[in-house]
Amino acid sequence: MNKIFGYPPTLTPRTTHYCPGCTHGVIHRMVGEVIDELGIRGRTVGIAPVGCSVLAYEYFNFDMFEASHGRAPAVATGAKRSRPNLIVFSYQGDGDLASIGMAEIVHAANRGEKITVVFVNNAIYGMTGGQMAPTTMPNQRTTTCPMGRDVNEVGYPVRMAELLAELRTPGFIARGSAHTVQETIRTKRYLKEAFEHQVAGRCFTFVEVLSTCPTNWGLSPREAANWLEREMIPYYPLGVKKRPDVQAAQEGA
Amino acid sequence: MAGTEVLMAGFGGQGMLLSGKLLAYAAMNEGMEVSWLPSYGPEMRGGTANVTVCISDKPVGSPYISRPMALLVMNQPSLEKFGPRVKPGGLIVVNSSLVPIEADRDDCTVIYIAANDLAKEAGTARAANLVMLGAYLGWSGVVDKKTAVKMIEKEFAKKAKFIPANKAAFEIGFAEGFKAKGGKR
Amino acid sequence: MAKVLMKGNEAIGEAAIRAGCIHFFGYPITPQSEVPEYLARRLPEVGGQYVQAESEVAASNMIYGAAGVGMRVLTTSSSPGISLMAEGISYIAASELPVVLVNIMRAGPGLGGILPAQGDYFQATRGTGHGDFQLLVLAPASVQEAVNLVILAFELAEKYLNPVMVIGDGMIGQMMEPVEFPVEGVGPPLDPGDWALTGCEGRERRIVNSLFLDPEACNRHNLKLKAKYERMAENEQRWELYNCDEPYDLLVTAFGMMSRICKTAIDDLKAEGTNVGLFRPISLNPFPYEPCRRVIDRAQRILDVEMSMGQMIYDIQLAAQGRLEIDFHGTAGGVVPSPDEVADKIRESLARIGRSPARKPGKRSAKAAAAQKSKSKRSKKTATAQKPGKRGGKKPQNAGKRSAARQSSARRHGRRSGR
Numbered sequence: 001m002n003k004i005f006g007y008p009p010t011l012t013p014r015t016t017h018y019c020p021g022c023t024h025g026v027i028h029r030m031v032g033e034v035i036d037e038l039g040i041r042g043r044t045v046g047i048a049p050v051g052c053s054v055l056a057y058e059y060f061n062f063d064m065f066e067a068s069h070g071r072a073p074a075v076a077t078g079a080k081r082s083r084p085n086l087i088v089f090s091y092q093g094d095g096d097l098a099s100i101g102m103a104e105i106v107h108a109a110n111r112g113e114k115i116t117v118v119f120v121n122n123a124i125y126g127m128t129g130g131q132m133a134p135t136t137m138p139n140q141r142t143t144t145c146p147m148g149r150d151v152n153e154v155g156y157p158v159r160m161a162e163l164l165a166e167l168r169t170p171g172f173i174a175r176g177s178a179h180t181v182q183e184t185i186r187t188k189r190y191l192k193e194a195f196e197h198q199v200a201g202r203c204f205t206f207v208e209v210l211s212t213c214p215t216n217w218g219l220s221p222r223e224a225a226n227w228l229e230r231e232m233i234p235y236y237p238l239g240v241k242k243r244p245d246v247q248a249a250q251e252g253a
Numbered sequence: 254m255a256g257t258e259v260l261m262a263g264f265g266g267q268g269m270l271l272s273g274k275l276l277a278y279a280a281m282n283e284g285m286e287v288s289w290l291p292s293y294g295p296e297m298r299g300g301t302a303n304v305t306v307c308i309s310d311k312p313v314g315s316p317y318i319s320r321p322m323a324l325l326v327m328n329q330p331s332l333e334k335f336g337p338r339v340k341p342g343g344l345i346v347v348n349s350s351l352v353p354i355e356a357d358r359d360d361c362t363v364i365y366i367a368a369n370d371l372a373k374e375a376g377t378a379r380a381a382n383l384v385m386l387g388a389y390l391g392w393s394g395v396v397d398k399k400t401a402v403k404m405i406e407k408e409f410a411k412k413a414k415f416i417p418a419n420k421a422a423f424e425i426g427f428a429e430g431f432k433a434k435g436g437k438r
Numbered sequence: 439m440a441k442v443l444m445k446g447n448e449a450i451g452e453a454a455i456r457a458g459c460i461h462f463f464g465y466p467i468t469p470q471s472e473v474p475e476y477l478a479r480r481l482p483e484v485g486g487q488y489v490q491a492e493s494e495v496a497a498s499n500m501i502y503g504a505a506g507v508g509m510r511v512l513t514t515s516s517s518p519g520i521s522l523m524a525e526g527i528s529y530i531a532a533s534e535l536p537v538v539l540v541n542i543m544r545a546g547p548g549l550g551g552i553l554p555a556q557g558d559y560f561q562a563t564r565g566t567g568h569g570d571f572q573l574l575v576l577a578p579a580s581v582q583e584a585v586n587l588v589i590l591a592f593e594l595a596e597k598y599l600n601p602v603m604v605i606g607d608g609m610i611g612q613m614m615e616p617v618e619f620p621v622e623g624v625g626p627p628l629d630p631g632d633w634a635l636t637g638c639e640g641r642e643r644r645i646v647n648s649l650f651l652d653p654e655a656c657n658r659h660n661l662k663l664k665a666k667y668e669r670m671a672e673n674e675q676r677w678e679l680y681n682c683d684e685p686y687d688l689l690v691t692a693f694g695m696m697s698r699i700c701k702t703a704i705d706d707l708k709a710e711g712t713n714v715g716l717f718r719p720i721s722l723n724p725f726p727y728e729p730c731r732r733v734i735d736r737a738q739r740i741l742d743v744e745m746s747m748g749q750m751i752y753d754i755q756l757a758a759q760g761r762l763e764i765d766f767h768g769t770a771g772g773v774v775p776s777p778d779e780v781a782d783k784i785r786e787s788l789a790r791i792g793r794s795p796a797r798k799p800g801k802r803s804a805k806a807a808a809a810q811k812s813k814s815k816r817s818k819k820t821a822t823a824q825k826p827g828k829r830g831g832k833k834p835q836n837a838g839k840r841s842a843a844r845q846s847s848a849r850r851h852g853r854r855s856g857r
Contacts, residue, residue: 042639045507057645063635065506066647068529071499074491078503078511079635081487082461086507086637104499107492274614278443281616289443289614293469293552312580314702316613316695319776 008032021214021221023178051093052126070101073108089116130216165241177210256309263327268382273304288316376418384426391430447472453588458625459510460486463500469608470542498526505535508634514540528567532648536595542611553772554608559749581615676720686715689737703780730757
């Protein structure tokens with residue numbers, strides 16, 4: 001009998017520390033499955049950020065870095081440029097990537113580093129206890145914007161996928177979500193395409209994944225999934241934002 | 254010779270850093286210890302540029318010298334600033350094509366040399382820095398003339414068409430310096 | 439192998455290549471920009487990678503990434519840039535990765551200036567970043583020594599799996615001196631050992647990490663690092679003695695280029711018949727306390743000279759253990775003390791222990807010096823023996839702060855010579 005479904009070898013047999021209803025675990029699994037499907041576990045190096053997924057190196061079963069806050073794309077640059085045969089990806093949250101690490105992500109993308117960035121956007125700082133993130137929605141309440149995000153004071157949420165897609169440098173940029181099975185499957189396809197581009201040495205690759213944070217949103221998991229669909233997706237539209245011109249990339253243009 | 258120090262000063266772009274480099278190269282090739290310390294910073298862009306070259310038969314101590322044995326100046330501010338610092342008994346070479354004043358030192362040898370005019374005669378006014386270097390070496394004999402000429406050829410190897418004029422400028426300066434020394438050393 | 443005349447910054451870049459380092463991540467800053475400029479040109483020739491980072495913060499994390507995958511890696515910067523690298527350096531030290539950093543110091547604090555200074559001594563030896571870690575710090579005093587120490591820095595970084603900093607001032611980066619490279623070509627690659635992230639094919643996975651949420655585990659990690667620093671202190675002290683074979687009353691202490699200036703001052707005084715010793719630490723961390731104490735024990739007084747307001751002097755105090763008075767002379771902001779200025783300070787220190795020939799300070803303005811005939815320049819006639827505590831009614835100074843104040847008051851009164 002063929003085994004058609006099992007625990008991915010790319011994940012360690014550990015129970016994650018993530019809260020009930022958080023989609024980090026699902027996103028970990030999708031990344032792991034893609035790496036397994038591509039058969040690249042033996043040459044993959046992952047980079048964990050600072051934030052809720054700070055312990056991602058405990059869950060991914062291959063070589064891992066723990067990076068300082070926001071710098072994972074710089075660490076990835078150093079690793080990939082030094083050993084181009086490695087498959088290097090960073091796994092970062094919204095505080096890490098869109099706030100303190102804004103310079104690192106934009107410049108890594110602009111240099112066209114041949115890395116993959118998995119960006120988990122749950123519109124809030126999870127690990128530090130629910131503070132405002134650059135991606136917090138307008139009027140969304142957090143511990144540091146208790147009256148709701150005032151866009152006149154702190155600006156609008158940053159759309160990272162669109163921002164990076166604007167760069168002239170070729171790249172693969174997509175946004176998915178992990179709040180439903182259907183969107184999760186679609187997101188996994190984006191992740192697979194991203195890693196495939198990296199394996200081919202093509203371009204910078206970036207997949208933003210909308211994620212829930214029931215604990216800090218103060219909602220039940222089901223309510224959180226609904227809130228994501230209702231509040232976040234209209235502002236953060238899903239889909240592929242940019243694809244490299246594969247032919248041009250292959251010709252080295 | 255135990256050791257000597259030369260301060261070469263002018264505006265940025267007048268080639269004094271290059272003259273210093275040629276001198277340091279030549280001395281190094283003759284087996285001496287050398288250091289080449291430029292002024293750097295905002296001064297690099299159009300302001301005054303100077304370089305101190307130390308030459309010694311033992312490892313160079315301080316490459317930073319406040320009172321050099323010799324001074325080569327391509328502009329008036331440099332003469333005013335550094336002229337008083339030259340060691341008594343030392344040498345000051347003044348590019349009189351560009352410096353309208355005299356050095357206020359009666360305890361040093363002062364050579365006035367119309368470096369730009371002489372360089373023009375040699376083929377290019379841009380080689381005034383080599384006239385100055387030539388004058389210094391003609392007077393001091395710190396390194397052999399042949400070694401210096403070899404360094405010029407090496408420096409301009411990729412721009413060979415500049416070699417003749419630069420060599421000629423150097424030779425003219427050397428003759429002037431040698432004459433100032435009394436034709437013998 | 440033939441000697442070549444090279445700028446310090448370029449020689450540092452070439453030395454790294456000779457040591458087998460073909461990866462550089464950095465950011466331009468005066469006065470070290472010739473290192474990235476040189477390597478941007480050279481590294482592609484040897485199959486290496488030059489990456490201009492978006493900031494020093496990023497650069498320090500790029501070298502973390504490069505070292506983490508087991509590649510020899512270099513970054514260079516200058517004072518404000520090193521401050522920005524503090525984050526990455528702490529992570530690198532905590533994760534026990536071998537990297538080499540070069541700091542070509544400029545004047546500070548803040549934006550300061552771009553001219554030579556030594557004000558990052560504390561930063562290099564005490565507080566490069568957060569947490570309990572130490573860099574191994576080497577301070578060259580010539581372009582040749584910079585080359586030798588960069589090559590040694592890679593060896594030591596890999597021996598101890600610890601970041602090593604080579605620290606020089608702007609002068610050493612900008613000056614040209616003859617150098618001889620001890621090795622030809624490009625050195626062999628680093629052995630990734632049992633720690634580098636090279637892909638887990640055929641082995642257990644590895645983690646490069648500095649997070650220890652369990653306090654006991656974090657304490658154990660710190661104890662492990664401490665044991666390493668103790669091994670470094672035992673094995674890696676390097677220093678130079680100058681003029682210490684003959685008896686001396688005064689010991690001058692200085693590091694880096696400042697020691698060269700002191701040597702010239704000492705040579706000048708020797709010509710006058712005064713013998714002064716010099717102690718120069720080459721490893722600033724570990725500081726050679728015991729070798730320093732041995733030469734201190736043969737002196738009656740110490741003069742510490744730095745291009746700072748007094749930082750290494752605290753290590754000299756630790757070495758002296760209160761046995762001797764320490765005078766201090768320091769400048770900052772890119773003002774480099776001249777050999778004459780140092781010689782005057784030596785005379786003043788000697789006068790305080792009743793060992794003249796002390797020239798009267800204040801008589802040596804540039805004009806006066808120029809007007810003097812060569813004979814009188816080194817004449818002892820002008821010397822006046824002075825007893826300690828009598829000079830200008832001031833008591834001898836013994837430590838950094840007060841002496842620094844004294845020195846700046848001397849400057850206000852225009853007593854500095856030769857400028």
